[in-house]
Structure formats: structure tokens, C-alpha cells
Amino acid sequence: MEVTFKDVTLSYDGKREILHHLNFTIPEGTLVSILGPSGCGKSTTLMMISGLLAPTSGQIFFGDQDVTKKDALARKVGMVFQNYALYPHLSVLDNIEFPLKMAKVSKKDRKKKAIELAKLVHIDDQLDKKPGALSGGQQQRVAIARALAKEPSLLLLDEPLSNLDARLRIEMRQEIRRIQQETGVTTIFVTHDQDEALHISDHIMVLNQGHIQQFSSAETLYDNPSNLFVAQFIGEPVINTLDITDFAGELDGQIDADILQRTQKVGIRPEALQDHNTVANTLATITTKVTRSEKYGREKNALLEFHGQRLLTTEVQADVTDGQELPLYLQRNGVYLFDKDGVRIFGGDQDA
Amino acid sequence: MLNAKPTIKSTLKALLYLLPMLVISITFSIYPIIKSFIMSFYTKYDFFKDIVSQYGIDNFKFIFADPDFHLAVKNTLIFVVGVVPLTVIISLVIALLLNRIKWLAGFFRTVYFLPFVTSTVAIAQVWHWIYNSDYGLLNYFLGFFGVNAISWLESPKYAMLALIIMSVWKNLGFNIILFLVGLNNINERYYQAAKIDGANAWHQFTNVTIPLLSPITFLVSVNGVIGSFKVFDEIFALFNGTPGPSKSALTIVYYLYQKFYTEWKYGIAAASGVILFFMILLVTVFQLWYSKRHVHY
Helix, strand or coil, X not given: CCEEEEEEEEECCCCCEEEEEEEEEEXXXXXXXXXXXXXXXXXXXXXXXXXXXXXXXXXXEECCEECCCCCHHHHCCEEECCCCCCCCCCCHHHHHHHHHHHCCCCHHHXXXXXXXXXXXXXXXXXXXXXXXXXXXXXXXXXXHHHHHHCCCCEEEEECCCCCCCHHHHHHHHHHHHHHHHHHCCEEEEEECXXXXXXHHCCEEEEEECCEEEEEECHHHHHHCCCEHHHHHHCCCCCCEEEEHHHCCCCCECCECHXXXXXXXXXXXXXXXXXXXXXXXXXXXXXXXXEEEEEEECCEEEEEEEECCEEEEECECCCCCCCCCEEEEEEEHHHEEEEECCCEEEECCHHHC | CCCCCCCHHHHHHXXXXXXXXXXXXXXXXXXXXXXXXXXXXXXXEECCCCEEEEECCHHHHHHHHCHHHHHHHHHHHHHHHHHHHHHHHHHHHHHHHHHHCCXXXXXXXXXXXXXXXXXXXXXXXXXXXXXXXXXXHHHHHHHHCCCCCXXXXXXXXXXXXXXXXXXXXXXXXXXXXXXXXXXXXXXXXXXXXXXXXXXXXXXXXXXXXXXXXXXXXXXXXXXHHHHHHCCCHHHHHHCCCCCCHHHCCCCHHHHHHHHHHHCCCHHHHHHHHHHHHHHHHHHHHHHHHHHHHHXXX
């Protein structure tokens, strides 16, 4: 089901606004991530979609139906909580059956449906156990099965992977993607982990301090960040950020003077600092000094000094020694300029 | 060291730590229990010289044949069955209501807790007035509903009911506090999940609150059963040192008290104590067995 927020604002105590005038539409059948740092309001947004929290002002639509005034009971969404919130006194089977029991489905039918779902999430060998006897990953599967039991038109996931270890996290996010594609349910996934969001979603909504920063596909988010926050938040290693005043005219002539005039910050992706010249794509050349170079696994990072500022690059091919001078070629598709409000005024597709 | 093996020295050291409490428990609990078990088999006993000239099971024979003891057992069971479920249900309901209000919650909690810290004798005095057949508040209120004056404390028909009402009221305070603690320990997330799963308020109560509160309910009922089996001071205070009109509130402990302090039949008193001990044990074991299957920790 399509979810639309129209000018939704939320404040807890009437004074402090948590979310400011949110406007967005989540298309039907997609998996959308809400991504942002802690306290940005992403879980709160999810709670408002679920109906557990009511917006202070604005409207929420499911399809073309206004559900703003309806509570969680009436909205009939499926939700997986961060700590799963499985009923500790019920077995796995009973947990999955619970929403069906509440919907007054007959005993036989709900058992059949629950076993079906348990198979979908690969938990059908644990049906008689209590949640306490399951591992984190298994609990999460049960929580997803329970959320799917009443065949919701909307599945909400609140940081479902944050309690899992690194390897399981990768496995489970692929599982969520698989389940979402098999069931076709519109899914909203809240996370603070950009890696998770980038891998799992059709679209990502980046939220910060109660404002939507950007709502687009993962690729667009990385290649065309709309502002400095998104550029800094998305990407690992983090984008290099310099003040325009750190440059001693290296960009002059390469970029329109009036854009440079308005620029305050320069963002350079670590992979856009190459020690080998690819003429067509090179925007400018800068001279840096190597402070340290390190290599782990297939990653090779070099820390550099440029006019007293630190830079990090992943694209040094030659063997370098610490303290050595190194000319670097700034690649056009990884350099962004931001004005004093943090809005991108150069870089990305528009200037490619 | 966490993996140190116990040695004689370390065991002695541990014993030394345990000693203060052990001395107190042995003197005031273990020894009296053993002594009363043995005493229940005294059939010829010189109290003044502390000489036992004969042991036997005559004491048990006596109480099993004594109609007063039969009455005491019956009254005790009626009291337990009357007090415990009512206490559990009423204190749970009040705790649920108190948990809902934000306004003056602390004040009401204190008010409800007061009976627990007030002396039984004082409480009994107040209830004495409430139950007064001519001027009592209870009859006054019942009068509004057209009920004729009931002589609560003088009629054998109503004495037990009067005792049960007072005891339930007296037990409420502490149990409400326990239930409030239990309610606060239930994570709000379970209610949110239940709402999402389509459970209305009643289903949330039966499917989340009741099962997750079961450890507290178990504690309250075991505590209540044990306490109610041992009821004595409420009777003594409410009926001015008698076991109620025509023994209508005679309980096992009251029977024991009479045999011990007024009739000086120590063996019989001890024997009734032993019977009470096994009755409580039986019920508690049953509760523990039941809890294994129905209490969710």
C-alpha cells in the first residue's frame, strides 16, 4: 500500500518539535529505508505510520484513505520491533498465530498459516520453543513471521538488525529482501546503518533533525547528494570535507568563478583522489604529502596532508613512503561543492 | 579466585560468615520446629520438671476425634478460600486502576498501603465500630439498600464473613504494591506489539498483562495462603479474645493457642501445629507444581 505524509509535524510536549513538516510518498510494493543518525526522528516516523503515535498536525494517507485519526488497531500494519517484543510466555507457533487469533481466524486455519510463514522465514524447526530459547537471528525471523501473519499491506521494521552480530546482519538483510520480494509487501525499514540501507532498499529517505534531507535511490544518494549532510552521512570511508579557503587556487579556472564564489565547503570522495591521471575525468591536480599509508585485506588507504588539512584516499596505486610528496588528480565525479547552507551547487550528474 | 576448590579452611571461613544468622535461626526457628515435632508425641509430660515419661500418638488421636479441631480446620479452610482469591482479585484491580492514573497516584498508593503498617489491634478496633449492629457504618450503608441491621460480630452466621472482609482489606495494601511493581516491570513494547497484532484492551489484558504478571500473582497467592492458614491476631482482636460467637471463627492457630495457653495441653497444641504445618506444606507444594506449568518467568 502507498503511504503518504502530508505536512506531518510531531512535538511531544507541544513545544519541542521532533519532526518538521514531513512530506513524502512511499510507493506501493517497494522497500524503503528511513536512514539517519540516532535521535533524528526515524523511529518516531515509523511509530506514526503504525498508528502508535499520532501526529501533532498534518495528515497520513494509506492509499487514498486518510488514516490520521485511526489508531494502531485500525490501521492493521505489520511491525517488527527493535527488540522483537515476542511474547515471552508463548511458543514460537503461538507467537506467529497471535495476530490471527486476534482476527478470530479458526484454530486449524491459523496453525496452517503460521506453519506456512514459519517455513517462509526458515524457522519451522523451532515451533515449540519459547522465544527465550532462540538466538537473536531466530527471534528476528519469528518477529517477521508474526508481522506477516495477518497479511498486512504494510510491513514496518524498526532497526531489526541492530541486535545481531555482523555476519548474521548481512545474512538477515538478504533474508528480509528475499521475503519482501516474495511477498511483495510494501516495507519500511528504519536503520542508522547506511550500509544496511544501501544494500536492502529500493529507495532511501535520509532524515536528520526531523527534516528529510533526501529521498532517492541508493545510487543517487551516493552520486548526487543533495547537501553536505547526505554527502557526509553516506559513504564509507567518509567523504573528505575541506573549506574552500583551504585551496590555493587549484580549482580556479576548472569551475565557474561565480560558483566558486558561493562555495563554502568542498567534498571529495576518497576514491576521487587518484595518483594516476585519467585525463578526461580529471578536474584538477593538487599536491599532497603522505602522512601514513595502510593496507588491510583488499583495502588500501593513504592519509595525506594538503595545505595543513587531512585527506584520505583509497586510490593510491604506487608504493609510497611516509613523508613523500604526492600529486593527486581530483576526479570530476567525486567532487562536490556546497554553499553556506550546505546545499550542493556543483558536482554529481549535473556537472558530469 | 573464581575457580578455587573448596578446602577445609575455606569452608570454615564460610561457616564463620554464616554463624551470626545460623545462631539466630537455630535458636528461634530450627530448634522450636524440631522441639514441637517431638512435643507432639509427648503423652505424659511433667512441665515443671521437664520430664517426659511416655511417648505416643495419642495427641493425634485426640485431635482427630476432637469436634473442635474439625471445626477449626473447616473454619481455617473457609477463611483461606474466602480471603486469598478476593485479595488477589481486588488488589490486582486496584493496582490496575492506580497504574492508569497519573494524578495523585503517590497519594493513593500511600493511602492503600496504610493498613499494612497499622497495627492489627488498631484496625480491629476501627472495624469493631464499623461492624457495630446499632451504630456501625456498614449497617448504615446497607440500610440504604433496605438491608436490615446485621449483628456482624454477635451472630455465628456472619462472624466469619466479618473476619474475611476485614482481613481482605488489611491484606490489600501490600499486595497492591507488589502488583504495581509487577505491572511496571511489563515492557511497554509488548502492549505496542499486541496493539499492532490487533489486540483490543481486553485482549491486551488477558494475553499480555495476566501471563506476564503471573510471577507476582503466584507470589501474592502463596504468601496469602500461608498467611491465611496462620490467621490468629485478627480473630483475637476483632472478637475481644474469643474465637467468635459460638466458636464460629475458631481456626487451627486459635485452637492451638487455646490448648497451649488456656488448657496447658502442650502435646495436643504441638500436634495441631504439626497438622497445620503439613496442610500448608501440601497446599504450597501443589501451588509450586501448578506454577511450573502456568507461571511465566
